[in-house]
Amino acid sequence: MSQDKVLSVNNLTINFKTDNGILKAVRDISFDLIRGETLCIVGESGSGKSVTSKAIMGILANNAIIENGNIIYRGENLLEISEEEFYKIRGHKIGMIFQDPLSSLNPIVRIGKQITEAMLINSDKLKIMYNDLISDDLIRYKNTIAKRNIEIANEKKKLEAFIAEVKAKENVSAQERAADKEAIKAKKLAFKEFEKKTREKYEKKAKELKAVLEETQRQAKQQVKEYKEKVAAEHKARLAELEKKLAASSESEKTKIKEEIENEKLQYTNKLKLTKAEAQKRALAIMREVGIPDPERRFKQYPFEFSGGMRQRIVIAIALTASPEILICDEPTTALDVTIQAQILELINRIKEERNLSCIFITHDLGVVANMADRVAVMYAGKIVEYGTAEEIFYDPKHPYTWALLSSIPDVDSKEKLEAIPGTPPNMIYPPKGDAFAARSRYAMNIDYREEPPMFKVSDTHYAATWLLDPHAPKVEMPKIVSERIRISLEEDQKNE
Ligand SMILES: Nc1ncnc2c1ncn2[C@@H]1O[C@H](COP(=O)(O)OP(=O)(O)OP(=O)(O)O)[C@@H](O)[C@H]1O
């Protein structure tokens, strides 16, 4: 299989400004999404899963600071693109399904309208044509401006964070306070200088791109005008022809010709506009695709008339109307009961296959991961601590945190949770030194409290950040519960072959 990357996250680091200090939510994570695959991001509450997906969707809270890294989609860094282009990507090329379907639906609008609304926003086909024609040049221009603004904004955020940190200090001597004041003054000056330099750096390029854009806009306008005139002329000619036919026809032929005239008028409208009727037809087809029985009746109902599972199907339908290339699902089934959960997972798997979607699937449940994943990223305290194919993570796990997660999956037969993970996740304003999981791990060594483990390579597709993989580390065995389960399921696999 080819390893065609649809999306690539590199060294992403995201902090949040909070009243208590800087919270380190995502710390230097990297992963690739391969076309047609599902990547599961798994980890406990607070490990940074949703922040990661929100960064991809460009919907991070205002107090977020993107400290480092990039998210590459179609050669562009999503963290640096203009608002305009983001609107095109968000909800179009990249769709997202959230945990609670109710919060993504409007309670007082009929389901059918909510599905067609998304399509009808861009119903003017001439406008779509014009936008397509100028799109590349517009994006190039806007991105340059956006890059400039983001560079300046990021520097400003860093300055503000620095000032906040200095001001939050307690028990400072007068001497220190004076020094801090000087430091802030110097940073402010440096920022002003940076802003000026950055503006200058982009000015020439922006001017050139703007001139190119204006020329393209002029040509596009002309092209759309010509198209519109051509379509109108054809329509007029066709109508005249039919009218003539009608006048010369016998009574019995008249109904048929009148129908043809109506049809010609409809076709003409369809060339200029996506009609409500067309949108409705498409909506019903998508409702069928996501398994809503009797869609014609359901179309006119309100969200409250739907069960939780059906509502989630509607949310998926809405995401699909835009034909996305990537689908991000953030815990889409946690609010549902187990049987419905299984049906929704099956649905997501099916549409993923049929539409060749690439999925990022977020969950805290390794049982769900087993049903969905081609590849798995295990997150702990804002870091990816293990990354591999589903097979590698389930049959050859290396990180003690992955072991702990695997030990806590309820048994399929007894349904009993085997072992809860002891302790609580760390406070991310003061993330622990070294391996953040050390304090909760019975495999922790001295070095785990001092130094952060690098990503050790296990295979070309499998990496884990644990000192246990260091050549000097003592050899330890994974917990018996985990190795026993692996042994049993391998035996079962062999039997089934
Ligand atoms: N706007 C914000 N301001 C401050 N802290 C935030 C903000 N958003 C998220 N965080 C913090 O970032 C960390 C990661 O949060 P995130 O929502 O990504 O967790 P998660 O892995 O999705 O957890 P869950 O399984 O509970 O959904 C948490 O410590 C959270 O409190």
Ligand SMILES: [Mg+2]
């Ligand atoms: Mg979350």
